Amino acid sequence: MAQFIVIQPETFQLATITNYPCPASDIGKIFYNTNDNNAVYCKGTFSTESAKEFWNLNGNTINYTGKVGIRTGTPSYDLDISGNGKLKSTNFIAQKLGIGTSTPTESVELKDREIAFSSTADAVSYRFRYIDAADKFEFVEAGTGKIQVANGGNVSIGGSPSSDKLNVIGNVNFNGNLTIEGKGTVYNSTAPQLKLVISSVTTPSTFFIANNACSTTGFTFPAASFSSAPAVAVGQKTASGGGTDEGIVITVEGVTASGGTVRFCNHTGGGTSVNSTTYSLISIGNSF
Numbered sequence: 001m002a003q004f005i006v007i008q009p010e011t012f013q014l015a016t017i018t019n020y021p022c023p024a025s026d027i028g029k030i031f032y033n034t035n036d037n038n039a040v041y042c043k044g045t046f047s048t049e050s051a052k053e054f055w056n057l058n059g060n061t062i063n064y065t066g067k068v069g070i071r072t073g074t075p076s077y078d079l080d081i082s083g084n085g086k087l088k089s090t091n092f093i094a095q096k097l098g099i100g101t102s103t104p105t106e107s108v109e110l111k112d113r114e115i116a117f118s119s120t121a122d123a124v125s126y127r128f129r130y131i132d133a134a135d136k137f138e139f140v141e142a143g144t145g146k147i148q149v150a151n152g153g154n155v156s157i158g159g160s161p162s163s164d165k166l167n168v169i170g171n172v173n174f175n176g177n178l179t180i181e182g183k184g185t186v187y188n189s190t191a192p193q194l195k196l197v198i199s200s201v202t203t204p205s206t207f208f209i210a211n212n213a214c215s216t217t218g219f220t221f222p223a224a225s226f227s228s229a230p231a232v233a234v235g236q237k238t239a240s241g242g243g244t245d246e247g248i249v250i251t252v253e254g255v256t257a258s259g260g261t262v263r264f265c266n267h268t269g270g271g272t273s274v275n276s277t278t279y280s281l282i283s284i285g286n287s288f
Helices: none
Strands: 015-017 030-033 038-044 047-050 055-058 061-064 068-070 079-081 097-099 108-110 115-119 124-131 136-141 144-150 155-157 166-168 178-180 184-186 194-202 213-220 231-239 248-253 259-266 278-286
Touching: 194 213, 194 231, 231 248
Parallel strands: 015 030, 068 079, 097 108, 155 166
Antiparallel strands: 030 038, 038 047, 055 061, 115 124, 124 136, 136 144, 144 155, 178 184, 194 278, 213 259, 231 278, 248 259
């Protein structure tokens, strides 16, 4: 026949103590301390320890006063996860978030790491990163730094930072006014985009200008320079094939989107030649 034992609640009653001096003979015994209403157990001579209370229930709120470890038996933090985690819905961080650092000083601090932005639709990835060896911060696409900021603030677009505050490798489009140190403004009232083209004009090998007379020579702009007639000015003389242009008045006329004419007028006392001489042309106008 099977046997059974009925254990009465009184069986688990603990001996009560006040300030119990724990002798070695009581090591391992459990008592109830009526001073602080805690169960204590005897650790050794004159040494007791209260039972620890980690879980507290207050209505629907559960509070755990110890440290929780997931895949670790020695958690170093209130919640210590040795593995991957996933958070769903809305997550709120009241203080500071550190990635790569346990002592963040800012709201979000990333130490010795990169931030990546990727698109599955375009199969492209952009990253923010700092390169210690080059002392610069980069905005990177496909492994190439598109925008780089050197320590100290010099910025480069399309290349590496230089000694200039802004270094741009490639074309620049300004839709508005460009002001230089508040002292000069490039402004276009007819189109949203301006183009500056430096070209040249060269006189023929035999170019004679009679007294009180004018002679002309034509020029063309590089292909696809302007969509309409630009403003053109004659710059410095870059090459001289013979003759002199002292006393010669040089003007530009008949300008179109593809080129124009330079007029040389002689107001000296005699005729003069300006042979095979090259002048720079500075042209500003509407781009395509």
